[in-house]
Amino acid sequence: MKYPVYNQKGKETGEVVLPDGIFNVKISLDLIHQVTVSQMANQRVATAHTKDRGEVRGGGKKPWRQKGLGKARHGSIRSPIWIGGGVTFGPTNEKNLKKKIPVKMRRRALFMVLSAKAKEKLLVVLDDLQIEEAKTRLMVEVLKSLPSGKGSAILVLPEIDGKIIRASRNIDRLKTIQARDLNCLDLLSFKYVVLPKVGIEVIKNTFSGNK
Numbered sequence: 001m002k003y004p005v006y007n008q009k010g011k012e013t014g015e016v017v018l019p020d021g022i023f024n025v026k027i028s029l030d031l032i033h034q035v036t037v038s039q040m041a042n043q044r045v046a047t048a049h050t051k052d053r054g055e056v057r058g059g060g061k062k063p064w065r066q067k068g069l070g071k072a073r074h075g076s077i078r079s080p081i082w083i084g085g086g087v088t089f090g091p092t093n094e095k096n097l098k099k100k101i102p103v104k105m106r107r108r109a110l111f112m113v114l115s116a117k118a119k120e121k122l123l124v125v126l127d128d129l130q131i132e133e134a135k136t137r138l139m140v141e142v143l144k145s146l147p148s149g150k151g152s153a154i155l156v157l158p159e160i161d162g163k164i165i166r167a168s169r170n171i172d173r174l175k176t177i178q179a180r181d182l183n184c185l186d187l188l189s190f191k192y193v194v195l196p197k198v199g200i201e202v203i204k205n206t207f208s209g210n211k
Contacts, residue, residue, distance in 0.1 A: 050090030148192035
């Protein structure tokens with residue numbers, strides 16, 4: 001699959017052949033939804049917590065004797081039927097919210113999202129990406145000149161580049177990520193994918209294996 005390549009000034013400089021096994025696969029919305037939901041669930045942190053009768057303070061002494069007072073028998077003020085007592089079946093921070101998805105399904109869904117981005121021309125391939133200093137102004141100039149300049153974008157780096165990361169972190173609607181860390185949720189959270197040409201080989205070597 002041939003795809004246009006741009007330089008940092010937004011001018012088309014040539015073409016690159018995208019691997020069909022990654023950028024031209026049949027799309028299944030059900031699989032993408034399933035993988036995305038699992039990744040969203042794995043990011044959740046169980047913070048809601050209520051104390052059960054074993055965690056409530058006090059209640060070590062029996063409130064009153066068992067018989068002779070004409071009142072119902074009680075053994076502890078920590079009982080759930082007492083005001084201020086423990087909570088029965090309340091939310092706890094021990095709840096496991098994780099969802100497991102097989103590696104092959106995650107990879108397949110990732111390829112589907114990349115294919116959709118390429119087919120809708122929301123993938124911007126650069127011949128190279130270099131800036132002289134870690135200045136936000138320089139990074140903004142590069143992004144404005146690209147076809148993705150008017151929308152949110154995720155910048156996929158072949159490897160860690162301190163200058164680009166520092167220059168990008170204060171830019172709204174822009175996220176940097178390493179090519180080996182790509183996932184469906186991040187790709188779907190942004191309209192455009194900006195990818196240096198070298199990153200295509202990194203994606204292929206990382207996700208096209210037999211692991």
